Amino acid sequence: MSMTETADGPKPRRRLGREERRRQLLDVAWKLVGEEGSDALTLGRLAERAGVTKPVVYDHFPTRPALLAALYRDFDERQTTVMDAAIEACATTLPDKARGIASAYVDCVLVQGREIPGVIAALASTPELQATKREYESVFLGKLRAWLAPFVAGGQLAVASLLVLLGAAEALSAAAAGGEISPEEAKDELMAVIISIVCR
Template identity: 60%
Template sequence: MSSAETIGQASDPQPRRRLSRQERHRQLVDVAWQVVREEGTEALTLPRLAERANIAKPVVYDHFGTRSGLLAVLYQDFDARQSEIMDAAFQASEPTLEGRASVIASSYVDCVLFQGREIPGVIASLAGSPELEEIKREYQAVFMEKCRTMLAPFAGDIAGAGLRAMLGAAEALSYAAATGEITAAQAQAELYETIVAMVARNARGGTP
């Protein structure tokens, strides 16, 4: 065998490993976030995702079915990351109102900032579909119930109106931080004060 042949064989690329379905799904979700980040939510279609991921369109349709299905998966991915961050912070926090309020405020803002400017566009797109809006409400309900449980030792049973107001503040402040309107520290501090004030009103029997 000539030296040229030997060099040629040594330089042959290794065969590409076939991704498992789970690995492919994760890859497509990551590419979808990248599309939203670079091109905006409106640019995210299944054909565009297939193009960016350099795979056949039927593969993408097999994973998500429709654009609405893809948006739902992105929101679920965001929610799972938020829950993971919040649960870890909760385990490491002090069992005080200050500690719990800090966990909620920092976790929510940190998760939105981790995802970047793309998550507001995804959430806005969810509002355009009754099915997706229902998914969003379900995950919001889980988040609010988790907050209710964390704060219950200091305020008793917090009414839904107070939790809904807290969630609204969390969304607005986090997205303002994501777009650079305010800093992350400012968003966390303001949300922290909102949570503490909500608990104080509830504890003294005021209107949440």
């Protein structure tokens, strides 16, 4: 049994279950990316920072792309929960929906900090990671289309319009996370873009 030193002397260290360990590794990976950037994120470095052996990390994430994909999935799941709740809570006018979408998107990125733009950029590094990103984007674009459908003449935004909205959301959120613009500027501009595209 492993031991840790405390003020009271050696104390048995509790062994984490599989899901707890995975959560711990993801949390440490986010912290590492935040402090040192996504290029510093390797499986060996993660093991070192988490205080575990490399085989423990490899058991959860067999490759660096698998770890990056897991980080993106982790972010996307949290973002989806926040956005679904925000859209459910906002009123039924276009400005309210646009404000709800803009605020929730920017807030999700800000909660994750400057780490998520680095992870998103790293996702473009391999076809496997690009496919992961596209898969999650496709789900988000489907939700965006459904949320905005009541306000669109003809009932559906074109794929090109949805991609413009996604690009604007990513760029404005990254700029807010990087301190180039304020969160309110990012939200206001994204809201304006959404309304403009829906109404044109």
